[in-house]
Amino acid sequence: MKKWFTLLTLALFALALTACGGGAPEKKASAPLKGRALVVYYSRADENSGVGYIEKGNTKILAEFIAKATGADMFEIVPAKPYPKQYKAATEVAKKEKEENARPEIVGTMPDVSKYDVIFFGYPIWWHDLPMVCYTFFDKVKLEGKTVAPFCTHEGSGLSDTDRFIAKTTGATVTEALEMYGTKAQNWKDEAKQETLAWLKKIGYEK
Numbered sequence: 210m211k212k213w214f215t216l217l218t219l220a221l222f223a224l225a226l227t228a229c230g231g232g233a234p235e236k237k238a239s240a241p242l243k244g245r246a247l248v249v250y251y252s253r254a255d256e257n258s259g260v261g262y263i264e265k266g267n268t269k270i271l272a273e274f275i276a277k278a279t280g281a282d283m284f285e286i287v288p289a290k291p292y293p294k295q296y297k298a299a300t301e302v303a304k305k306e307k308e309e310n311a312r313p314e315i316v317g318t319m320p321d322v323s324k325y326d327v328i329f330f331g332y333p334i335w336w337h338d339l340p341m342v343c344y345t346f347f348d349k350v351k352l353e354g355k356t357v358a359p360f361c362t363h364e365g366s367g368l369s370d371t372d373r374f375i376a377k378t379t380g381a382t383v384t385e386a387l388e389m390y391g392t393k394a395q396n397w398k399d400e401a402k403q404e405t406l407a408w409l410k411k412i413g414y415e416k
Protein backbone atom coordinates (compact mmCIF):
# COMPACT_ATOMS: atom_id res chain seq x y z
CA MET A 210 0.00 0.00 0.00
CA LYS A 211 2.77 2.39 1.08
CA LYS A 212 4.74 1.49 -2.08
CA TRP A 213 1.78 2.37 -4.32
CA PHE A 214 1.34 5.65 -2.52
CA THR A 215 5.02 6.53 -3.09
CA LEU A 216 4.82 5.55 -6.77
CA LEU A 217 1.67 7.64 -7.24
CA THR A 218 3.33 10.65 -5.60
CA LEU A 219 6.36 10.29 -7.89
CA ALA A 220 4.14 9.98 -10.97
CA LEU A 221 2.18 13.11 -10.02
CA PHE A 222 5.43 15.00 -9.42
CA ALA A 223 6.76 13.99 -12.87
CA LEU A 224 3.47 15.06 -14.48
CA ALA A 225 3.62 18.44 -12.76
CA LEU A 226 7.18 18.96 -14.01
CA THR A 227 6.12 18.21 -17.61
CA ALA A 228 3.16 20.56 -17.36
CA CYS A 229 5.50 23.34 -16.23
CA GLY A 230 7.05 23.47 -19.71
CA GLY A 231 9.34 20.56 -20.32
CA GLY A 232 9.66 21.03 -24.13
CA ALA A 233 12.90 21.77 -25.95
CA PRO A 234 14.17 25.27 -25.13
CA GLU A 235 13.80 27.74 -27.96
CA LYS A 236 16.89 29.23 -29.48
CA LYS A 237 16.88 32.87 -28.36
CA ALA A 238 19.62 35.44 -28.19
CA SER A 239 20.29 36.34 -24.60
CA ALA A 240 23.24 38.73 -24.72
CA PRO A 241 22.61 42.29 -25.91
CA LEU A 242 22.92 42.45 -29.68
CA LYS A 243 25.95 44.25 -30.98
CA GLY A 244 27.89 44.80 -34.14
CA ARG A 245 27.04 45.92 -37.64
CA ALA A 246 23.45 45.33 -38.59
CA LEU A 247 21.54 44.86 -41.82
CA VAL A 248 17.80 45.22 -42.28
CA VAL A 249 16.51 42.73 -44.86
CA TYR A 250 12.83 42.89 -45.71
CA TYR A 251 10.16 41.88 -48.16
CA SER A 252 7.05 44.03 -48.34
CA ARG A 253 4.31 44.39 -50.96
CA ALA A 254 2.55 47.68 -51.78
CA ASP A 255 -0.66 47.89 -53.94
CA GLU A 256 -3.99 46.56 -52.63
CA ASN A 257 -3.95 44.81 -49.28
CA SER A 258 -6.21 43.64 -46.50
CA GLY A 259 -7.63 46.45 -44.34
CA VAL A 260 -5.61 49.26 -45.93
CA GLY A 261 -6.84 49.49 -49.55
CA TYR A 262 -4.28 50.56 -52.17
CA ILE A 263 -1.05 51.65 -50.52
CA GLU A 264 2.14 53.12 -51.93
CA LYS A 265 4.45 51.77 -49.27
CA GLY A 266 4.07 48.26 -47.84
CA ASN A 267 3.28 47.91 -44.13
CA THR A 268 6.44 45.96 -43.29
CA LYS A 269 8.58 48.46 -45.18
CA ILE A 270 7.39 51.17 -42.79
CA LEU A 271 8.78 49.17 -39.85
CA ALA A 272 11.97 48.35 -41.76
CA GLU A 273 12.61 52.07 -42.18
CA PHE A 274 12.01 52.79 -38.49
CA ILE A 275 14.54 50.09 -37.57
CA ALA A 276 17.17 51.23 -40.06
CA LYS A 277 16.85 54.83 -38.90
CA ALA A 278 16.99 53.98 -35.20
CA THR A 279 19.94 51.62 -35.48
CA GLY A 280 21.94 53.03 -38.39
CA ALA A 281 21.71 49.63 -40.10
CA ASP A 282 22.09 49.17 -43.84
CA MET A 283 19.06 47.99 -45.80
CA PHE A 284 18.35 45.31 -48.38
CA GLU A 285 14.94 44.92 -49.99
CA ILE A 286 13.96 41.51 -51.35
CA VAL A 287 12.36 42.23 -54.74
CA PRO A 288 10.72 39.26 -56.46
CA ALA A 289 11.62 38.98 -60.16
CA LYS A 290 7.95 38.41 -61.01
CA PRO A 291 5.77 41.04 -59.35
CA TYR A 292 2.61 39.87 -57.57
CA PRO A 293 -0.78 41.04 -58.87
CA LYS A 294 -1.80 44.48 -57.65
CA GLN A 295 -5.23 43.22 -56.52
CA TYR A 296 -5.30 41.67 -53.06
CA LYS A 297 -7.38 38.60 -53.90
CA ALA A 298 -5.34 37.73 -56.99
CA ALA A 299 -2.12 38.12 -54.98
CA THR A 300 -3.40 35.75 -52.29
CA GLU A 301 -4.12 33.12 -54.94
CA VAL A 302 -0.63 33.33 -56.43
CA ALA A 303 0.90 33.18 -52.95
CA LYS A 304 -1.24 30.19 -51.99
CA LYS A 305 -0.09 28.26 -55.04
CA GLU A 306 3.55 29.10 -54.30
CA LYS A 307 3.18 27.81 -50.75
CA GLU A 308 1.45 24.62 -51.88
CA GLU A 309 4.27 24.01 -54.36
CA ASN A 310 6.99 25.00 -51.86
CA ALA A 311 8.19 27.35 -54.62
CA ARG A 312 11.33 29.49 -54.56
CA PRO A 313 10.42 32.64 -56.53
CA GLU A 314 13.46 34.38 -58.04
CA ILE A 315 14.86 37.54 -56.44
CA VAL A 316 16.10 40.51 -58.47
CA GLY A 317 19.79 41.50 -58.25
CA THR A 318 22.78 40.47 -56.19
CA MET A 319 22.32 39.23 -52.66
CA PRO A 320 23.96 41.20 -49.82
CA ASP A 321 27.35 40.16 -48.46
CA VAL A 322 26.35 39.27 -44.92
CA SER A 323 29.91 38.55 -43.80
CA LYS A 324 30.10 42.23 -42.74
CA TYR A 325 27.16 41.91 -40.36
CA ASP A 326 26.48 40.22 -37.03
CA VAL A 327 22.81 41.10 -36.76
CA ILE A 328 20.15 40.73 -39.44
CA PHE A 329 16.77 42.36 -38.81
CA PHE A 330 14.47 40.31 -41.04
CA GLY A 331 11.05 41.71 -41.99
CA TYR A 332 8.11 40.13 -43.82
CA PRO A 333 4.33 40.05 -44.00
CA ILE A 334 2.54 36.90 -42.86
CA TRP A 335 1.24 35.09 -45.92
CA TRP A 336 -0.93 32.04 -45.40
CA HIS A 337 0.37 31.66 -41.83
CA ASP A 338 3.95 31.55 -43.05
CA LEU A 339 6.69 33.73 -44.52
CA PRO A 340 6.23 34.58 -48.21
CA MET A 341 8.07 31.89 -50.19
CA VAL A 342 10.44 34.49 -51.62
CA CYS A 343 11.92 34.79 -48.10
CA TYR A 344 12.86 31.12 -48.28
CA THR A 345 14.57 31.85 -51.61
CA PHE A 346 16.63 34.41 -49.71
CA PHE A 347 17.50 31.87 -46.98
CA ASP A 348 18.58 29.39 -49.68
CA LYS A 349 20.91 31.96 -51.21
CA VAL A 350 22.27 33.73 -48.15
CA LYS A 351 23.69 31.67 -45.32
CA LEU A 352 22.74 33.09 -41.94
CA GLU A 353 24.11 30.38 -39.67
CA GLY A 354 26.16 31.97 -36.88
CA LYS A 355 24.31 35.29 -37.23
CA THR A 356 21.69 36.74 -34.95
CA VAL A 357 18.37 37.23 -36.72
CA ALA A 358 15.79 39.61 -35.24
CA PRO A 359 12.47 38.92 -36.99
CA PHE A 360 9.74 41.52 -37.46
CA CYS A 361 6.48 40.99 -39.28
CA THR A 362 3.13 42.53 -40.04
CA HIS A 363 -0.12 40.61 -40.37
CA GLU A 364 -3.86 41.05 -40.15
CA GLY A 365 -4.67 38.79 -37.24
CA SER A 366 -2.49 35.68 -37.46
CA GLY A 367 0.33 37.08 -35.35
CA LEU A 368 3.76 35.52 -35.75
CA SER A 369 2.32 32.15 -36.78
CA ASP A 370 5.47 30.40 -35.52
CA THR A 371 7.56 32.11 -38.21
CA ASP A 372 10.33 32.88 -35.70
CA ARG A 373 10.76 29.14 -35.24
CA PHE A 374 10.59 28.55 -39.01
CA ILE A 375 13.42 31.08 -39.43
CA ALA A 376 15.53 29.44 -36.70
CA LYS A 377 14.98 26.01 -38.24
CA THR A 378 15.66 27.10 -41.81
CA THR A 379 18.69 29.30 -41.20
CA GLY A 380 20.36 27.83 -38.12
CA ALA A 381 20.75 31.41 -36.85
CA THR A 382 20.16 32.53 -33.29
CA VAL A 383 16.72 34.14 -33.34
CA THR A 384 15.68 36.89 -30.93
CA GLU A 385 12.22 37.69 -29.68
CA ALA A 386 10.23 38.88 -32.70
CA LEU A 387 8.18 42.01 -33.30
CA GLU A 388 4.72 41.33 -34.69
CA MET A 389 2.26 44.08 -35.53
CA TYR A 390 -1.00 44.57 -37.41
CA GLY A 391 -0.26 45.97 -40.87
CA THR A 392 -3.12 48.42 -40.44
CA LYS A 393 -1.38 49.84 -37.37
CA ALA A 394 1.95 50.24 -39.20
CA GLN A 395 0.15 51.96 -42.09
CA ASN A 396 -2.40 54.13 -40.26
CA TRP A 397 -0.98 54.80 -36.78
CA LYS A 398 2.67 55.48 -37.53
CA ASP A 399 3.56 57.21 -34.25
CA GLU A 400 2.25 54.30 -32.21
CA ALA A 401 3.91 51.82 -34.58
CA LYS A 402 7.22 53.64 -34.24
CA GLN A 403 7.08 53.68 -30.43
CA GLU A 404 6.31 49.96 -30.40
CA THR A 405 9.19 49.27 -32.76
CA LEU A 406 11.64 51.32 -30.66
CA ALA A 407 10.45 49.56 -27.49
CA TRP A 408 11.10 46.19 -29.15
CA LEU A 409 14.61 47.27 -30.20
CA LYS A 410 15.32 48.25 -26.63
CA LYS A 411 13.89 45.00 -25.28
CA ILE A 412 16.08 42.82 -27.48
CA GLY A 413 19.09 44.86 -26.41
CA TYR A 414 20.04 46.51 -29.65
CA GLU A 415 22.40 49.41 -29.34
CA LYS A 416 23.94 51.26 -32.25
Ligand SMILES: Cc1cc2nc3c(=O)[nH]c(=O)nc-3n(C[C@H](O)[C@H](O)[C@H](O)COP(=O)(O)O)c2cc1C
Nearest residue numbers: 252253266267268333336337362363364365366391
Ligand atom coordinates in the same frame (compact mmCIF):
# COMPACT_ATOMS: atom_id res chain seq x y z
C1 LIG B 1 -0.85 36.89 -50.19
C2 LIG B 1 -1.30 37.36 -48.84
C3 LIG B 1 -1.54 36.44 -47.82
C4 LIG B 1 -1.86 36.87 -46.52
N1 LIG B 1 -2.04 35.95 -45.53
C5 LIG B 1 -2.28 36.38 -44.26
C6 LIG B 1 -2.41 35.45 -43.18
O1 LIG B 1 -2.31 34.24 -43.34
N2 LIG B 1 -2.63 35.96 -41.94
C7 LIG B 1 -2.74 37.30 -41.69
O2 LIG B 1 -2.93 37.68 -40.54
N3 LIG B 1 -2.61 38.19 -42.70
C8 LIG B 1 -2.38 37.77 -43.97
N4 LIG B 1 -2.25 38.69 -44.98
C9 LIG B 1 -2.25 40.12 -44.64
C10 LIG B 1 -0.82 40.66 -44.54
O3 LIG B 1 -0.02 39.87 -43.68
C11 LIG B 1 -0.80 42.09 -44.01
O4 LIG B 1 -1.64 42.90 -44.76
C12 LIG B 1 0.62 42.66 -43.98
O5 LIG B 1 0.65 43.80 -43.18
C13 LIG B 1 1.13 43.00 -45.36
O6 LIG B 1 2.42 43.54 -45.25
P1 LIG B 1 3.17 44.25 -46.46
O7 LIG B 1 2.35 45.49 -46.82
O8 LIG B 1 4.49 44.63 -45.90
O9 LIG B 1 3.26 43.29 -47.58
C14 LIG B 1 -1.97 38.26 -46.27
C15 LIG B 1 -1.79 39.18 -47.31
C16 LIG B 1 -1.47 38.74 -48.57
C17 LIG B 1 -1.25 39.75 -49.69
